[in-house]
Amino acid sequence: MILKTLYIQGFKSFLHKTKIDFNEDITCIVGPNGSGKSNITDAINWVLGENSAKSLRGSRMEDVIFSGTDKRHGTGFAEVTIVFGNDDGAIPLDFKEVQITRRMYRSLESVFMINNVKCRLKDIKELFLDTGIGKDGYSLIGQGQIEGILSSKPEDRRQIFEEAAGVSKYKLRKHESELKLKRTMENLTRLQDIIRELE
Numbered sequence: 001m002i003l004k005t006l007y008i009q010g011f012k013s014f015l016h017k018t019k020i021d022f023n024e025d026i027t028c029i030v031g032p033n034g035s036g037k038s039n040i041t042d043a044i045n046w047v048l049g050e051n052s053a054k055s056l057r058g059s060r061m062e063d064v065i066f067s068g069t070d071k072r073h074g075t076g077f078a079e080v081t082i083v084f085g086n087d088d089g090a091i092p093l094d095f096k097e098v099q100i101t102r103r104m105y106r107s108l109e110s111v112f113m114i115n116n117v118k119c120r121l122k123d124i125k126e127l128f129l130d131t132g133i134g135k136d137g138y139s140l141i142g143q144g145q146i147e148g149i150l151s152s153k154p155e156d157r158r159q160i161f162e163e164a165a166g167v168s169k170y171k172l173r174k175h176e177s178e179l180k181l182k183r184t185m186e187n188l189t190r191l192q193d194i195i196r197e198l199e
């Protein structure tokens, strides 16, 4: 799986639709302070499901929408599309290219799409589980994160290895099944109470 292209529009400092091709010639992005380098990695995190304003270096989620300058009005929505080459089938979809889109309006209404088909955020998260990509993946290492990993608690570190080893997908499904089982047991107890009342 390779990161091919990123489209950013109305997101943070990117007012106009901007296309960034990550071909093999790109090894780093340089620019003056405040020119928007980190906004590119924020855009990648956001499109892959980051929902914490703090992790996106803002105080409210709305802060990701272009807020305007002296000469320009703010925009009504932010949209980011990320395109992955999937020749190796690492993303479990039968497509050579997988495109993920996230759009958010000032009302905070959000739209997620996989290859232009509307989906839930959960679908995107599941698609990238155990690929190392995603808001909890380790393909993007933020400033200070390495220190965080080294000094984290053993349980936290174990979680990192489980994600890398491909175990976390099954842990998540196990947790969901346990919750369903618990709900079913509660329903059963309620039913037994009703039956007892009726007898």
Ligand code: ATP
Residues within 6 Å of the ligand: 011, 012, 013, 014, 031, 032, 033, 034, 035, 036, 037, 038, 039, 040, 063, 064, 065, 066, 067, 068
């Ligand atoms: P540094 O080298 O200092 O880390 P950088 O190139 O990584 O800087 P960023 O942090 O990506 O820069 O971008 C900061 C710029 O983005 C600031 O000029 C800020 O005003 C602008 N910015 C952030 N959010 C918005 C927004 N919602 N609307 C408009 N501009 C924004």
